[in-house]
Amino acid sequence: MPVTARYRPDPRHLDLGESFYDPVEAAAFPKHVLRFRNDRWAASVGLDGLGEAEWIDHFGRFAPLPDNLPQPLALRYHGHQFRVYNPDLGDGRGFLFAQMREGGEPEGRLLDLGTKGSGQTPWSRGADGRLTLKGGVREILATEMLEARGVPTSKSFSLIETGENLMRGDEPSPTRSAVLVRLSHGHIRIGSFQRLIALEDAAGLRRLADYVIETYWPGALEEADPIAGLYRRVVEAVAETGAAWHAAGFVHGVLNTDNIAITGESFDYGPWRFLERYDLNRVAAYFDHGGLYAYGRQAESLHWNLARLAECLVPLSDLERLEPIFRDFPRIFDRALARRTAFRLGLAMSDSGHDPGREPGGDDEAAVRLAGDFWTAMAADTPSFEQVFHDLLAGAPADRVAASPQADIYATGAWPDILARLRAADLRLDSEAARPGSPPESPPESPVDMPIGRVEDIWSAIDGADDWSMLEDAVADIRAAGRRLRSGG
Numbered sequence: 001m002p003v004t005a006r007y008r009p010d011p012r013h014l015d016l017g018e019s020f021y022d023p024v025e026a027a028a029f030p031k032h033v034l035r036f037r038n039d040r041w042a043a044s045v046g047l048d049g050l051g052e053a054e055w056i057d058h059f060g061r062f063a064p065l066p067d068n069l070p071q072p073l074a075l076r077y078h079g080h081q082f083r084v085y086n087p088d089l090g091d092g093r094g095f096l097f098a099q100m101r102e103g104g105e106p107e108g109r110l111l112d113l114g115t116k117g118s119g120q121t122p123w124s125r126g127a128d129g130r131l132t133l134k135g136g137v138r139e140i141l142a143t144e145m146l147e148a149r150g151v152p153t154s155k156s157f158s159l160i161e162t163g164e165n166l167m168r169g170d171e172p173s174p175t176r177s178a179v180l181v182r183l184s185h186g187h188i189r190i191g192s193f194q195r196l197i198a199l200e201d202a203a204g205l206r207r208l209a210d211y212v213i214e215t216y217w218p219g220a221l222e223e224a225d226p227i228a229g230l231y232r233r234v235v236e237a238v239a240e241t242g243a244a245w246h247a248a249g250f251v252h253g254v255l256n257t258d259n260i261a262i263t264g265e266s267f268d269y270g271p272w273r274f275l276e277r278y279d280l281n282r283v284a285a286y287f288d289h290g291g292l293y294a295y296g297r298q299a300e301s302l303h304w305n306l307a308r309l310a311e312c313l314v315p316l317s318d319l320e321r322l323e324p325i326f327r328d329f330p331r332i333f334d335r336a337l338a339r340r341t342a343f344r345l346g347l348a349m350s351d352s353g354h355d356p357g358r359e360p361g362g363d364d365e366a367a368v369r370l371a372g373d374f375w376t377a378m379a380a381d382t383p384s385f386e387q388v389f390h391d392l393l394a395g396a397p398a399d400r401v402a403a404s405p406q407a408d409i410y411a412t413g414a415w416p417d418i419l420a421r422l423r424a425a426d427l428r429l430d431s432e433a434a435r436p437g438s439p440p441e442s443p444p445e446s447p448v449d450m451p452i453g454r455v456e457d458i459w460s461a462i463d464g465a466d467d468w469s470m471l472e473d474a475v476a477d478i479r480a481a482g483r484r485l486r487s488g489g
Contacts, residue, residue, distance in 0.1 A: 002049035002050060002051070002054065003046050003047060003049060003050075003065075003066060004043075004046040004047075004048065004049050004104075005046065005104060006043070006044070006045065006046030006103065006104030007045060007046025007047060007066075007100065007104070008045075008046070008100055008101040008104055008105070008106065008108070009065065009066065009067040009068040009098070009099070009100050010099050010100055010101050010110060011067075011068050011069045011098070011099050012099055012110060012211075012215055013069075013073060013075075013096055013099060013112075014069070015211060016207060016208065016211055017207070019076075019201075019204060020075065020076055020192075020204075020208070021073035021074060021075050021076060021096070022073065022074045022076065022090075022121065022122050022123075023071040023072070023073060023074075024071070024072050024073070024074045024095055024119075024121045024122070025071075025072070025119070026061065026062040026072060026095075026115075026118045026119050027118060027119025027120070027129065027130075027162075027179075029060065029061075029162035029163060029164065029177075029179065030162070030163040030164065031161065031162055031163025032056045032060040032061070032160050032161075032162065032163075033160065033161040033163075034052055034055060034056055034060075034158075034159075034160055035133075035136075035159045035160060035161050035178070035468065036136075036140055036156065036158065036159040036471075037055060037157075037158050038155055038156060038157045038158070038183070041155045041157060041183050042157070044102055044103055045100045045101075045102060045104075045111060045183070046100070046104055047065075055158065056160060059113075059157070059158040059160060059179075059181045060160040060162070060179060062097060062115075062118065064098075065097075065098045065100075068098040068099065068100070069096065069097065069098055069099070072095035072096065072097050072115070072118070073095055073096045074090060074091040074092075074094075074095045074096075074121035074122065074123060075090065075091045075095070075096060075187055075188075075192070076090045076091075076123070076192075076195060077089055077090055077189055077191035077192040077194070077195050077258055078191050078194045078195040078198055078258070079189070079190070079191030079194060079256050079257040079258030079259075080191075080194075080256055080257045080258075080305070080308060081256045081258070082256065082288075082292060083292070083304070085194075085198075087195070087198055088123075088125060089123065089191060089258050090121070090122070090123030091121055091123055092120075092121055092123040092124040092125060092127060092129065093116060093117055093118065093119070093120070093121070093124065093127065093128075093129040093130065093131065094114055094115045094116045094117070094118055094121075095114065095115055095118060095121065096112055096113075096114050096187055097112075097113045097114060097115055097181065098112070098113040099111065099112050099113070100113075109185055110185070110186065110215055110216070111183055111184065111185060112183070112184050112185070112186060112187050113157065113181055113182075113183055114181070114182055114184060114187055115179060115180065115181055115182075116131050116135075116136075116139070116179070116180040116181075116182065116268075117129070117130050117131020117132075117135070117136070117162075117177070117178060117179045117180055118179050128166070130162075130164065130166050130177050131177065131178050131179060131180055132166055132168060132171065132175050132176065132177060132178065133159075133161055133175070133176035133177060133178040133462070133463075134171060134175060134176070134459050134463070135178070135180075135270070136156075136159045136178040136179075136180045137159070137458065137459055137462065137471060138269065138272070138455060138459075139156050139180055139182070139269045140156040140159060140471070140475070141450055141455060141458070141471075141474065141475075141478075142269040142272050143155055143156045143182070143269065144156070144474075144475050144478045144479065145248070145250075145274065145450050145478055146244075146248060146250060146266060147482065148448075148478045148479060148481050148482030148485065149244070149247070149248040149250075149344065149482070149485070150244060150247075150248070150340065150343050150344070150482075150485065150486075151241065151244040151245060151248050151250065151266055152185075152237075152240065152241050152244065152264060152265045152266060153265065153266045153267065154182045154183065154184035154185075154265060154266065154267035154268075155182060155183040155184070156180065156182055157181045157182055157183040158180070158181040159178055159179075159180050159181075160178060160179050161176060161177070161178050162177045162178055162179055163177065164176075164177035165177070170286070175463075176463070182267065184261070184265060184267050185216075185261070185263045185265045186215075186216060186261055186262065186263045186265070187261070188208070188212060188216075188261065188262045188263075189257070189258055189259065189260055189261050189262060190257040190258070190260045190262065190305055190306075190308055190309045190312075191256075191257045191258035191260075192208060192262070193205065193208060193209075193262075193309060193312035193313070194257060194308060194312055196208060196312070197311070197312045197315075202315065205312070205315065205316065206316060209227060209230065209313070209316055212230060212262055213226055213229075213230050216262065216263050217229070217230050217233045217234070219233070220232075220233060225317055225321050227313050227316045227317035227321075227322075228317050228321040228322060228325065230313070231309065231310060231313055231317070231322055231325050231326075232325045234262055234264065234306070234309065235306055235325055235326070235328070235329055235332065236264075236332055236336075237263060237264025237265075238260060238264045238302050238305075238306060239264075239299075239302070239329055239332040239333040239336050240264060240336045240340075241264045241265065241266050241302075242298055242299050242302045242333060242336075243299075243333055243336035243337040243339070243340045244266075244336075244340045245266070245298055246295075246298065246299070246337055246340070247337065247340035247341050247343070247344045248274070248340075248344070249274050249275035249278075249295075249385040249386065250272065250273075250274055250275075250295075251272060251273040251274075251275070251282055251283065251284040251293070251294070251295045251298070252266070252269075252272060252284065252293065252298065253269075253270060253271040253272050253273070253283070253284030253285040253288070253293060254268075254270055254271065254284075254285055254293065255293045255298060255301040255302065255305065256305075257305045257308050257309075260302070260305045270285070271284045271285040271286065272284050273452060274385075274386075274449060274450045274451065275295060275385040275386075276384065276385065276449075276451045277382050277383065277384055277385060278378045278379065278381075278382045278383060278385050278388075279295065279382060280294065280295055280296025280297075280379065281294050281295070281296060282294060282295045282296075283295075299330075299333050302329075303326075303329045303330075303333075306326060306329060307326060310322045310323070310325075310326050334368065334372075335368065337371055337375075338367045338368040338370075338371035338372075339367070341367075341370075341371040341374060341375070342367050342370075342371070343485070344389050344393075344485070345374075345389065345392055345393060345394075345422060346393045346394035346395070346485065347367065347422075366421075370418070370421055370422075373414055373417070373418055374418055376414065377413060377414040377415055377418060380413060380414070381409050381412075381413065381415075383406050383409050384405075384406060385449075386447040386448070386449040387404065387405065387406055387446075387447055388406075389447065390404075390446070390447035391404045391406075391410070392419070392422055393484075393485070395422055395423045396419045396422045396423055401419065447481075448477050448478055448480075448481040450474075450478075454474070457470065458470045458471050458474060
């Protein structure tokens with residue numbers, strides 16, 4: 001088996017017990033054509049030595065990885081969907097396939113390989129358990145864009161076309177099929193806790209909380225009330241991700257409690273959008289008629305979901321300890337948004353710990369005020385979203401601002417003051433100091449973005465002519481933009 005020394009299997013989910021999952025079998029697909037493999041992240045978990053046939057065997061036929069889960073597990077959970085409780089959820093077209101440690105280190109982050117479109121499970125509710133190839137392509141684009149913009153996100157690890165014709169009501173059919181494998185920091189979600197409350201399973205609730213603390217948030221054990229410590233860490237992580245979405249101009253689309261991971265990591269991308277212009281009312285899902293999960297309401301939605309988690313934890317702690325943490329969410333979010341805004345503008349930063357990108361360090365009050373003024377100006381003028389970050393990256397260089405198609409905006413309102421503050425020497429990132437020997441790449445003439453029209457063009461080339469070059473070029477462009485952002489240039 002050509003795994004490398006960095007491969008460290010650790011199938012921890014089995015420790016929870018059989019009441020938390022259902023062993024399942026993957027679908028037997030008629031065809032397996034490898035369309036995408038993420039060698040950067042395969043290297044981080046020691047799987048970059050797999051040849052194409054071996055890759056397909058493990059991520060298309062789902063032969064077990066060495067010393068890992070002997071059989072895939074469909075996880076059990078409930079959740080609120082558009083704030084209506086649904087007890088009939090669980091993994092309906094995916095499963096947990098393997099778990100391993102990041103970077104080959106025994107104490108590295110526990111990472112999951114999970115699937116989408118791998119076949120029916122006990123939770124499929126009559127659906128076919130499949131994924132369209134277009135859905136897989138869209139998830140690749142979403143995760144690559146989010147990673148490049150510094151968002152804690154799952155990674156699209158593998159996409160294999162599977163040779164079936166699928167009928168769907170929301171895209172032209174029949175359409176091509178695929179199975180996606182994603183690498184993520186855990187699949188336990190708020191809905192996992194909600195299920196145990198609904199079942200009145202006190203022992204299971206305690207078991208899950210203890211497992212989550214031990215596996216993902218061990219620092220909570222140092223606090224007088226580890227459950228409150230767990231809740232505070234989840235609140236902070238979810239706020240961080242929500243702020244990162246806002247700074248990335250990203251609309252998730254379906255912020256149900258079963259889509260909120262207990263690690264705070266963003267995952268499961270269906271009807272997503274990136275803003276073309278700054279628009280607080282932009283929605284991603286065509287069925288979100290009331291705008292519940294609109295771009296400008298995502299923080300509110302995350303806060304609501306965290307209230308549901310607090311309800312689950314009250315039996316293990318008490319309301320007096322959990323409520324102040326819940327009420328602190330707006331302050332935590334604002335601080336996180338200041339850091340994430342600074343990151344996207346190339347301001348002074350420090351290493352983030354476990355994100356592949358870099359985040360600003362500290363809670364500098366000047367940065368908080370600058371971020372507040374920046375977003376107020378964005379709301380006032382609704383400019384081209386990504387153009388702003390392209391123009392102002394690394395101190396808003398005068399030549400780039402002057403050449404911008406929206407240079408007139410920067411000459412009015414609050415923008416001149418914001419530009420002056422961005423150019424202040426003590427806020428600038430020293431790129432060479434941050435990345436010794438790696439000077440920043442020169443930015444392209446126009447920003448790297450992903451409007452829905454570009455997504456459709458990429459898919460049209462694949463669907464019409466089996467031309468994957470536009471997707472390959474897009475991924476290369478996105479990754480280059482991510483490198484520029486991390487280096488501050």
